[in-house]
Amino acid sequence: MTIDELWTTVEPPDDQETAEIRAERTRVREFLATALDRGLFEPRCDSWLGGFSPEFSRELATHGWVGMTWPRRYGGRAASNLLRQAVVEELLAAGAPVAAHWFADRQVGPGLLRHGTEEQRERLLPPMARGELHVAIGMSEPDSGSDLASVRTRADRVAEGWRVTGTKVWTSHAHRSHLMLALVRTTAPDPQARHAGLSQVLVDLSAPGVTVNPIPFLDGGHHFNEVVLDEVLVPDHMLVGAVGQGWTQVTAELAHERSGPERYLSTFPLLREMNAARSGDDAVDGVLGRIYARLWVLRQMSTGVARSIDAGVASPLVTALVKDMGTRLENDIVDESRRWRPSFPSLDAPDAYDRMLAQAQLHAPGLTLRGGTSEILRGLVARALGMR
Structure with missing residues (x-):
């Protein structure tokens, strides 16, 4: 099976959608x-995080490939998540630079459609759909590991809205x-109800009190950041959803964040x-065959999640499995490539194989994080199966 033939194996539920x-x-x-x-x-590996090109995102938007599942009145196409998944697969498989619009398209826009006000939708979604408004995600914090419920960034009520103080990290x-969708604590933490008292706000990253510090990669590249918020004013109209419902809103985003093609195509x-x-090498053909088989299974699982999102019944168990199994496969592709062909990977190598291997190796440590x-996701799976 060739690479391109692999992409035709998913069969949507009806013939008309297949043709579409x-x-x-x-x-x-x-x-x-x-x-x-x-x-x-x-083309590059990890293009959905490392490939930031506002020009390319705007070009994609002119073809209707940004915000495509959103209602037409907000700049979308009212397309299915299944159709969006096909477009995303093609872009990632080609290594195209999609990072500029990625978070707005994948989760911020859908979050505003579910929880935002009509004023927020009318003001923010159309420029996102044009690839002009770029949004970062502020969830993780220093010294918290993967314990998102331990958020300490505080939003205090003031006459003008909220004063936000704290630090976010790994903020791509x-x-x-232009904006960062941040999970913040709007009431004092309660050890007996750790998920209570959290809310989501959109922070203007050009506002006074915002400091963005780079966290460079091993290759000198830069998309991760530490974002320090020092008494940053967030107006009331930038609160997303209901006060105290931040945990419910964030977990609803995980079906979008963990189950898409980016989890097996980096x-x-x-x-x-x-x-x-x-070149007809039997050994590498065997390796490729095993990788193709795993990739085919992951595509079926991810496509099933896309269908369930359209139906409003996405399973946290399946999304966790797609992410865990997908990022393990991505790392295995790096390991098998390195074993198969001795080379000198370099970002400046004239050979595309050596350049891709260098990119993949340098980014591999972050794939399962x-x-x-992986440990958190396996814990979720175990809990869903009644094993813990």
Whole structure:
């Protein structure tokens, strides 16, 4: 099976949707081929985090590929999550730079549709759908590990709205974003009800009191940040949802955050180069066969989640499994590539295989951490199965 043939194995529930999805895939592939010829991007691993190009995001938006599941009155296409999934797969498989609009498209926009006010939707969703408004996510904090319920960033009520003080960490592209959707504590912590008293606010990252400190990668790249908030004023109209409902709102986002193609396609451009360079090697064909089989299963699981999101019944168990199994596969692709062909990976190597391997190796430590560590996810699965 070739790489491209692999993408045609998912069968949506009815023939008409199958035709729609296949037509959209063809349209995306044709666009990407033209974009490559025009030099609009260079394929890379981990493109949904490392590939930040506002110009490319705006170009995608003109084709209707940003905010595509949102209602038309907010700039969307009212498309299904299944159709969006097909578009995202094609973009990530090609290593296209989608980071500029990623968080707005994946979870902030859907969150505003569920919990935001009509004024927020009308003001914020259309520029997001045009690829013009970039949003970061402020969840994790220093010294908290994966315990999101231990949030200490505080939002105190004042006459003008809320005064927010605290620190967020691992905040991708905060230095390039306009807003940050932050989880904050609006009431004093209660040891007996750790998930209570949390709320979500949209912080203007250009506001007084905001300091963004870079956290560079091993390769010198930079998308992670520490965001320090010192008495930052957040007006009332930037509160998202209800006060005290932040935990419920955040956990509702996890179906979008943990189950998408980004959880098994971050290292796919490297797999594509491995496939192209195999030259009939039986050993590598066996490795590729095992990887393809796992990838096919993950695509089926992820596609099932997309269908369940459309139906409003996404399972936290399945989303956790997709993320855990997917990021393990991504790391295995790096390991198998390194074993198969001795090379000197370098970000500046003339050979695409060596460049992709260098990118993948340098980003591999974060694959099983972001979006929930493997240990946390396996704990969720065990609890859902009644094992703890």
